[in-house]
Amino acid sequence: SGKVVVLVESPAKAKTIEKYLGENYVVVASYGHVRDLAARSGSVRPQDDFDLVWEVPDTAKSRFNQIKTALKGAQAMVLASDPDREGEAIAWHILEMIKLEGIMKKGLKIQRVTFNEITKTAVQQGMKSPRNISQELVDAYLARRALDYLIGFDISPLLWRKLPGSKSAGRVQSAALCLLADREKEIESFTPREYWTVEAEICPADSKGQVSFPARLVSYNGVKLDQFSLTGSEAEAAASYIGQSSLKVDGMKNSVVRRNAPGPYITSSLQQDASSKLGFGASKTMLLAQKLYEGVKLPDGELVGLITYMRTDSMQLSAQAIESIRKFGEERYGKNYVLSSPRKFSSKVKNAQEAHEAIRPTGIERIPSELAKVLEQDALRLYALIWRRTMACQLEQAVFNHVSLDVEDPKGVVRLRSTASTMEFPGFQIVYRDKDALAGDNEDEESATEKKLPSLKAGSCVSAIDVKHKQHFTEPPPRYTEGSLVKKMEELGIGRPSTYAHVLKTLQLRQYMQIEKQRIIPRVRGRMVAAFLSRYFTEFVDYGFTAKMEEQLDAVSSGSMKWKEVLQQFWPNFHDKVTSTAKVPTQQVADMLASLFSDKLAGKDKTCPNCHTGELQLKLTKFGTGYFLGCNRYPSCHYSNSLDKDEEEEEEECGSPVAKSRSKVLGVDSSTGLPVLYKEGPYGDYVQIGEDAKGKLKPKRVRVPESINYNAFTLEMAMELMKYPKELGVDPEGKPVMIGIGRFGCYIRREGYSVYVPKDQKVEELTLEMALDIFVKGKEDRRKVRKSPVKIAFA
Ligand SMILES: [Zn+2]
The missing domain is CATH 3.40.50.140 (Rossmann fold)
Structure with a gap:
């Protein structure tokens, strides 16, 4: 064949x-x-x-x-x-x-x-x-691609004009960005609340202070305490009462707690655990997982994929896989560790767009330690994490014994409680103790904190030492990690397994957020974009809306909705919104942002550090190129402080020669929808269409002749320049004759040679014959080429 x-x-x-x-x-x-x-x-x-x-x-x-x-x-x-x-x-x-x-x-x-x-x-x-x-799957892709395109290409030019200095905004990215901005708002508006606790070390009377265990006041003057029950003076009084009282054991309570192993990994849970347990970002996790999926060379030379497909929201395991996991579990840990009947998992989400099985090793018998020589350390740690979770899901429950012991004074004024928990049977947690499965990590958090209480009879005498009343304050919600953001997105139905990592990466590339010590911190720029979108595109960045779009895409992939229907429902409203927002004066946007962010940016002391009388405010630059912190006494005080300082520094690190001192947005190119920018470079000013983007081709740039006045430069002039290099015609041999703008002025190019146009020659009057003439003369005597500015007259 x-x-x-x-x-x-x-x-x-x-x-x-x-x-x-x-x-x-x-x-x-x-x-x-x-x-x-x-x-x-x-x-x-x-x-x-x-x-x-x-x-x-x-x-x-x-x-x-x-x-x-x-x-x-x-x-x-x-x-x-x-x-x-x-x-x-x-x-x-x-x-x-x-x-x-x-x-x-x-x-x-x-x-x-x-x-x-x-x-x-x-x-x-x-x-x-x-x-x-599958046409349904393809249709779901078409709908998603078209949606993302329409939103990106319609909102981005608006952002460039109304919020100069911003990059672009995507569909799912915007919802995720708003999550970050909302959390930041919560943190800023959080008021810590004071609360008090009373703690003591309890010693059995016969132990002579050799044995002690911590206990906490749970009831005072007959009232059960909650977090905010005690005032500072009450806590102090309770503590001194405990110190002077004789105490007795009121009773001990035992209870058995059983815990199930968590289900096998799907994309979101793998990203969360790799973030919290291994410190990996979502992109890193997906990159490593992809390598494991695509194939690794084993010591015997066999090339094999070590895990199943990594973009999935299904928790199901194939019957075959379950069988081999159970068999291997019995061999390795013993029959009493394996569940008596197979445990099956069903998918939370009905979504035909993604793969249909959980992420698991392709062969459970390949224990992590055997792969130590063929995998890099981080790939091994990720594999081991997946291996443990997969193995665990067919193992028995872990059994814990919870003990709680109450201590009281004879009058019943104070009651203190001590609790402890001990593992009776490790069950699935045996995998956390399996050295061959750890790859150097420790997932066994519980046994590290395990503590025991001495067995004490009711009525036995105890004493309290080291009694302390402590002041605490409630904490604001923490900033998201990559893992907890993915979890939140999954809960809200924003994004899908194939998009989580990409969304995070995009927000970082656009410099809307940064990650420090694994915590995601939205940047001012990102918060301004989020504020703009929430204000003018309220319903489209709404979490419910974004989730509904994902559901519709799922409906397309399962064949119950047509892909164009999704777009037809979305487009008219969205387009109206774009049109009406385009009419909003930029100053109005600037005022809205100033009222939201001036205080935060200026810090506690808003006084201008230059004149010491004015107040700092968020302001738009004269040519609308961006925002800065300025004095409200302008023009009598010229103080200004750039917002994007950190961004500039980063660009310089990357070797970009672009300085931002003389740059502005001239307008939007009607044929591409991209912003037209005027920029200052180390070898002279230039105009370009579209922003620089890391990893992408440089946008088209054309030099601005030195004779042109920066302040008088317009969009029309830029578009005129953008026509260069242009073809003037073809020479007698049929080769193109080009005219372009170079460092020292206009030049004529033919067959790879360039000759500058003399400065007294008006470029727009140049004919093909004249150009050929200049070219031939110039080539004969290259030294005649003059380094002089050119004049271009603009219509
Ligand atoms: Zn000032």
Whole structure:
């Protein structure tokens, strides 16, 4: 039989799968998406029934050519991208491109297969059960992509104009950003409340002070205490009473507490635990998990995926997996540690967009210690975390004995209580004590804090030593960690397994937040964007709205809603909002932000440090390039303090030569929807369309001739400059003659050579013949090229 081309998204996955398939198979990697919506305005066309305009990026073109080459003489193509919405979309795009390019020859069989795990059995079985591309999943992808595009491309230009200095805002990112801003508000408006406790060490009378255990006052003057019952003076009085009283044991209570093992990991819970137990950020966790999924070389040379697919919200385990976990548990820990019957988990969420099994090791018999030599330490720790959780879910409950002991004075004025808990049977917690499964981590928090109480009969005499009354204050809610933010997003239904890590990364890249000691701190810029969105796009950043959108996308993927219906419901209201917000004067936005943030930014003392009489205020710069903290006595006081200082420093660290001293937003380019910026560079000023973005191609830039006055520079002038370099025409040999703007003025370029235009020559009057003439003369005597400013007359 003929050649079969298998397509996957990554080279690592390709390498692993290739080993499992016969000689007839060629495995090719697409390196992610081969097409995307063109990154300019108008790529989603609501007026044309939400027509989508796709673009193949240059990098993807060469990838696609490799696929084309591989397909020559092939009999079948197997689309084996990841088992979720994105994977389905990649398969669909490739098929569409093959059709468009006309290389869909007769007899070429196209099949879609998915592997929930990349092991020999799973891959071979998957290859035997091909299906068609799921249009429902593709539709869910189309709806999500179009929504994100429409929101991004409509809100972002507004942000650039109304909130200069901001990057952009996305759909899910905005809701997450508002969560961060709301928490920050809660923290700022939090008023600590005072409360008091009384604690003592209790000694049995016969122990002569050798044995003691801590106890806490729970009742005073016949009243059961809650957190705020005691005043400071009452606490003091109670403490001195306890110190002088004789005390007796009132009784001991025992109770047995059983605890179930937590269910196996899904994306969100894995990200939470990796954050809280290993200190990993969400992106790091997903990157490591992907490596484990795609395949690792074992000591015996076998290449195998160590865990199942990592983007999932299903807690289910296959019957086969449960069986092997139970069998291995019996061998390793003994029969009494394994649950008498298999424990099954059902999914919380009905969501067909993601994979259908929990994250688990592909072979439970691969204990973490055996992989110490083949995995890097952090990958090993993540694997071990997954291994322990998976193993634990089929093990017995842990059994604890809770003891509480009450102590009273004869008059019943004070009652103190001491509690302790001891483990009777470790059950599933045995995995926390299994050295081979720990990878150096300690998940066993309970036994570290385990304490015992001496067994005391009711009525036996005790004494209290070290009696203390303590003052406390309630604490504000803590800032989110990456883990707790993902948890909150999951609770609210914002985002999906495939998006959590991406959302966090985007907020960081846009410098809307920073992470310090694992805590997420929103930056002023991020809070201003959140305030803007909450004020002008209230319903669209509402958590309920964002959750509803996700539900609708789920409905599309399960076939109960049409993808365009989602867009039709969303678009009109949203578009109206964008149109009305565009009419809001920028000064009004500035005033709103000033009233919200002036006080916070100025600190406790709002007095201007320059004139000592004025007050500091959040203000918009003269040319609307950004915000700063200024004196309200301007223009008699010129004090100003930049808000974006930390951002500037960061850019300099990255080696960006762009200084912000002379820069402004000129307006918005109507064809791309991107902001048109005037910037000062080390080699002269320039204009560019769109902001710089890390990891992306530099936006188009054109130099501004020195003769042009900065203050008089307009959007129209920028757009005129942007036409350069432009083609003047073709020379007699048919080669293009270009005219461009360089460091020292206008130049003519032909066949790779450039010659500057003499300064007395008006560029707009330049004809092709004149240009060729200048070029030939200039090339003959290159020293004639003058370093002089050019004049361009603008219509
Ligand atoms: Zn001042």
